[in-house]
Amino acid sequence: MSKIIEIKKKPAAPWYIAGAVWVVGALALPIYELWALGLVAAASVAALAAAFKLCPPVIEKKEVPWFTGREDADEMLSHIDADRKRLRALDERIPDDALSAAIRRMEAACDGILTQLEKDPDKAPQVRRFTNHYLPDAVKILTLYADMEETGVSGENAEEVRRQVEANAAVIATAFENQLDSLYSAAALDLDADLEVLKGMLKGQGLVE
Known part of the structure; x- marks a missing residue:
């Protein structure tokens, strides 16, 4: 969930003070001479250091969607949150009850993964492949299905896509739930076999290489 974080930045005032030392030095001393130039430079550095000690840092507040301390x-x-919201929108677009039920299972699994990852960000490596490949691929194939339903696309290829999605959506949802379950165990489960069906569907439709 979104959080407000504080970002500390160095104040600009010390630099203005250091610049002012140079202006005063240029007016009061012949800085074209080496000794005067060195004196003004030393005074400017000293003024800068003193000003940084005296001037408090500038604190800016910024709202970030997630902040665990691990980038x-x-x-x-x-x-994951963005794709979870896309799944919710797809559930509203797709009228098939069984498919909607599978999508809601995927969304619930995403909710659990978000909770676990926020609680323990060191588990990030366990969900990297899920985040970068399996979840967005599932959203892609379901979006294709929803688009075809809304536009009324027909034909042999379209029917094959519909059949594959409807037949395998529950399998994909189970794989998502297994990903969530793996975060509760010491060792991550190997999800490749469970999600191979999704990869095959995407390849078959030319959506991935």
Whole structure:
């Protein structure tokens, strides 16, 4: 979930003070001479250091969608959350009851994965393949199905896509649930076999290489 974080930045005032030292030095001393130039430079550095000690840092507040302290986990959380929302939208677009039930299972698994990954961001490597490949691929094939249903596309290829999606959606949902289950165990489950059907479907339709 989104959080407000504080970002500390160095203040700009010390640099203005250091610049002012140079201006005053140029007016008061012949800085074209080496000794004067060195004196002004030293005074400017001293003023800069003192100003940084005296001037408090500038604190900016920024809202971020996810913040665990681990950058790769935050990025995965954002991607999973975005695809979870796409699944929810697809559920509303697809009228088939059995397919909608499978999509809701996928969405619920994503909710659980988000919770576990936010709680323990060190589990990020366990869900990298799921985040980068399996989840977006599932969204892609379901989006294709929804588009065909809405446009009324017919033909042998279209019917084959529909048949494959409807026949295997529950298998994909189970694989998503297995991914969630793996986060509760010490060792991650090997999901390749469970999700091979999804990969085969996408390849068969020319959606992935």
